[in-house]
Amino acid sequence: MNHDELARELAEFWLPALVDRDWEGRLKVLEEIHSQLYQDLATLEEYDSVASRFVAAVIEHLGAPPVRENAQAQIYATSANEDHWGAAFAWQYGQAEATAANGKAHAGHERRRWPRQWVDKLTEAWVQGEAIRCRILDLSRGGARIATFGGISPPAPGTAIHVAVPEDRIREAIVVFSERGKAGLRFATAAGAA
Template identity: 75%
Template sequence: MNHEELAQELADFWLPALEGRDWKGRLEVLDEIHAQLYQDLPTLEEYDAIASRFVAAVIEQLGAPPIREAAQAQIYATSSDEDHWGAAFAWQYGLTEDIEPSPDLDTPDHERRRWPRKMVDKLTEAWIQGEAIRCRLIDLSRGGARIATLGGSAPLPPGTEIHVALPEDRIREAIVVFSERGRVGLQFAG
């Protein structure tokens, strides 16, 4: 079975569990599924190939509705389909005409950061006091990043020092600025 077929089979299996939930509930279930896939698949490359295709298949089976809330945008941002993650980016930064982005996300009218964020969906590792944790890099800017910890990691209190592996084999030192339900905001040192 190829990656596309496996992703579709997973979407068919999980669709009934996702249909009756709101987008926040779907995001929670998908985070759990991603954590399990990460453990079950033999290589990071297979995980990357299957997980994003699985999300794309789920979105399509749900009818690919226009983005209306933050949790939905987060799901769309992890899809392998360029239209999905493009819609998530447009929604997050207020680039759509008919959809009002949430004020809790950074839009041109609500920008609090010095540098724009780039949405990312990459599995990576972080280290806290030398202990490695698996996480997913959600977004990245010159000044910081946001990660999602996988599989029940303990909450990280603000001020915690952390090292995180970024694309292009860079490791950055950072400090936790917020941590909520597995989502962690980081400010890079320096």
């Protein structure tokens, strides 16, 4: 079975569990499915291919509605379909522009110093020299959010960590929060800082 067929089959199987949920609920279910796919598929390349095509198929089955909220944008940003992730980033950009135009962040809007981008890429992190396979969920100049797999707990707040940032380099960071398989990282220096 090729990656497209597998992704379509998975989308059809999981659609009943997704269709009646809001976007937050869908995001939580998809994160669990992604964790299982990561364990089940033989290579990182296969995981990346199937997972992104699976998300694209799910979005299409849901009718590909316009992006209206953060959780929906996070889902769209991981799709293999350029129209989907383009819509996610357009929505994110619109939110950042609206926040800047108002001069302050409103409830539900991004409050971070730097805007974040949804990445959803497999990578590695190191805590005291020990490698941890993880996924970068989002990324900004000042930090990142990662998810761990296979029941591995993320490092505790205050832990020094090194993380390989896709298409960048290995970055030093400190864990600022850790909960339910996810950790927020603050980089030692902001990207682009001298």
